[in-house]
Amino acid sequence: MKTLVALGLVTFAFASQAADSACMTAAKEKKLAGAAQKSFVTKCEADAKAKCEIAADEKKLAGAAKTSNVKKCVQESAPAS
Structure with a gap:
């Protein structure tokens, strides 16, 4: 359980830095917003990580x-298209 909480916090920390990432730039280029943008960036950064x-x-x-x-x-990292 503690491991899951720690993993969640690490994931949140990475997501909070998404504004400066290549994944966020790619999401904006694809004109994604809201939940679609968040989902794209999360997956993109997980793949990059x-x-x-x-x-x-x-x-x-x-x-x-x-x-x-x-x-x-x-x-x-450049996002995987």
Whole structure:
């Protein structure tokens, strides 16, 4: 249960940074708004985070370096169309 709460908070933290992300830019280009925009951005960032986590693991990053790298990578990632 604590893990689910923590995961929810992390997801919320990522969603709150969506305004600066490539995913939000893509959503605006697609002229999405409201729930459709939120859903698109959430999925886009989750997909980007998964790819960035794999890339960080391949670079053998850990701790704060990995967290920072993944965060930057997610914000800069081009969305999967």
